[in-house]
Amino acid sequence: MSSMIPTTAPFNDEQRAWLNGFFSGLMGIQENAQPESVLSAAGLSGTSLPIPEPAEEEFPWHDDSLPIVDRMELAEGKPVPRRLMAAMAQLDCGSCGYVCQTYAEAIASGEETNLTLCSPGGKETKQMVKRILKESGDDATGNGAPTDAAPTASVVADRTNRNGAATNGASANGSATHGAATNGRAVYSRTNPFVAKLIESRPLNQPGSAKDTRHVAIDLAGSGLKYEVGDALGIYPSNCDDLVTQVIDRIGADQDLPVSGPSGSKSLQTVLSQDYCLKEPSDELLEAVLEKATDPEIKEALTAMLEDGVPDGVDVLDVLDLTDCRSITATEFLDCLDPLNPRLYSIASSMKCVGDQVHLTIGKVVYEREGRVRKGVASTMLADRVEPGTTVRVFVQPNHGGFTVPANAETPIVMVGPGTGIAPFIAFLQERQHSQAAGNNWLFFGDQHESTDFLYEDELRSYVENGLLARLDTAFSRDGDAKVYVQDRMRQSGAELWDWLQSGACFYVCGDASRMAADVEKSLLAVIQEYGNLEPDQAKSYLDQMKSDQRYVRDVY
Structure with missing residues (x-):
């Protein structure tokens, strides 16, 4: 007998199995009985059936530190939507316009047909999603296995009401939080980007650097778009x-x-x-x-x-x-082609300081392979192919998981952002300076060479001089015999870092998830364990509590 309890009912797997067994047993007593008559015979009706509180589902694979093979093992035997979720990057970064769970559920239901939206998961996520759908067959979605075709506008636009990650223009419950007023014109969003003018794309590296990092300023005047520090800007690129x-x-x-x-x-x-x-x-x-x-x-x-x-x-x-x-x-x-998805960049400005502009910190990607020069699509567009005064299509992607300055202006903050990971912390510092926040600020920044790669050096040194930055610790990995990174500076200042944490400081990380952010977390755990005189499991519990309290927040990719 097929399940009598629909999968959309608010029950967990055990509750659904028990109820199916209960009603199946009753139907065995009354052969040919219909579900409604069985409910009546049991003294229940569709409206009087007591609905137990749904248990909060646990997702053991929802851990971005786990390799995809481990996440898939944890999800083995689970329904298709959960296995699809395990294939995602687990960052809940919002780059797909969803969070990991709701993107997976949208694919499984057939409502989302674009399988390439998980940019942090990249190739391995895409391959695993296709494998899961192939193994599960067309019945996995109810509408047939999705293809790589671009999603319809109605599907994407409706994400704001169905998913935990609201796109620009609406919150998860549909109320407007960002974007132009809805007085007869569409709100600018992921599916209706604003055509904005580029103000500048100026190099941040000095001559002789191996890198080309740009400070990009874009004009939002006339759009009505609003953003908070910690948000990201989505940009639709064009190919070379x-x-x-x-x-x-x-x-x-x-x-x-x-x-x-x-x-x-x-x-x-x-x-x-x-x-x-x-x-x-x-x-x-x-x-x-x-x-x-x-x-x-x-x-x-x-x-x-x-x-x-x-x-x-x-x-x-x-x-x-x-x-x-x-x-x-x-x-x-x-x-045969996949759609060209937007790129998300951490915003490097506070609207309180720059008005109707939005600033970004973007590393230009160019490398040679097999005798041919390869280019990053959006980064080279903004560095080389778009002149000041010409236009780009943009939208605001709200931050996730509390990645913004603390509501309490007296809360101290520690920021770790090497390379282009500095972007959101420039915004944090602008915001804290404008609001005259009393809380102390500590920044860890790193790159290759101090002489050529000290991004925003003048601004940061001025913040030290005026007291906005209580501490600025730098790590330039190519300047000495031994490579030194931001996580090494953290350990060297472990005693003071522990004091800051004990005083209630929030700890933020922005940058590469697979290497830098993972190494920073290991160093943070080591500092907590050593200077807190804690056992490993106690240090892990301390860090978990920081995460739960949104005192340890990451914007990683």
């Missing part, structure tokens, strides 16, 4: 024209050919520039190129990519270069 031209050449198409894309009918050149991802190739593209391949070695390489995933750095052009793809029509080619 040279890359688009090469891709079109490989399929032997006309760049002016009119085609239908997610945002309407445009030329093939424009659609590939604005709407489709030319970075990691989809399984559908690999399969299409495999059909055209005749060389056994090429077929073997493509088959390996389908089975094991695409090697790091391999993009759409690399795959098209493997064989003659000129027989693939433009429409067939577009059907």
Whole structure:
């Protein structure tokens, strides 16, 4: 007998199983009885059935420090939505427009068809999601397994009412919290971005640096968009024209050919520039190129990519270069591509200080692979391809998990932000200075060389001089014989760091999740254990309590 209790009812698995067994037993007594008659026979009705309080579900895999293989093991045997959740990066970062749980549930229900939105999870999340859906079959979603097609506007727009991570323009309960007033015009959001003018994109590194980090300022005047410190700015990028031209050449198409894309009918050149991802190739593209391949070695390489995933750095052009793809029509080619998703950047300004502007700190990504220069889509667009006065499409993504300055202005804060991770803490400091917050501020910053890579050096040193920064600890890893990082500076100042924590300080981290943030947490645990004279499990409990109290908050990716 199929389940009598719908999966949407507010019961956990044990409660649902018990109720199904109870009603199944009653129906065994009354063969051919309908559920409603069984309820009546039991003295219950659909409206009088006592509904137990749903137990809070635990997600042991919801730990971003766990590798994906461990998370999947913890979710083994769970329903499809929970296994999909375990495949996510577990950061609840909001970059997908959801949180991990609700994104997974939307995919499983068939309401969300874009499987590439978990940018922190990247390739491994995408591959695992596809594997789960393939193993579960079409029945897993109720509407058939989703594809990589871009989600419809109605699906994305409705996220604000269904999900824990509200998009710009509405809170989770649908009330407007960000964006323009709803007086007859649409609120600017992820699905309706504001076309904003670029004010500047100036280098922060000094000549001789191996890096190119930019301070980007964007004009929000006329948008009505509002943001809080700790929020992120979403930017819809465009692909490099040279890359688009090469891709079109490989399929032997006309760049002016009119085609239908997610945002309407445009030329093939424009659609590939604005709407489709030319970075990691989809399984559908690999399969299409495999059909055209005749060389056994090429077929073997493509088959390996389908089975094991695409090697790091391999993009759409690399795959098209493997064989003659000129027989693939433009429409067939577009059907094989993933949508070009927005990029989220931590905001490096406070509106109280900069007004209708938003500032970002962006590291330009350029590297060479297989004799060809590869470029970060959004970072090189903002550094090279968009001139001051021209436009970019933007929206505000509210912060998650309390990543903002404390409500109590007297609370001290400790900030750890190496490299571009400094961005939100520039905003924090601007906010604390404007509000004349009494709480002390301590910043740990690191990069490669002090002479060339001390981002925002003048601003930070002025904050030290005027007392806004009680402490500024720096770590420039390439300046000495031994590499020193921010986590090393934390341990060196462990006694004072412990005193700050004991006085109620909030501890913030921004930056790379897999390495820096993990190493910072290990060092923080070590400081708590050593200077708190605690056992390892006690130190872990102390840190867990900080997380629960939102005194230890991370913005990692």
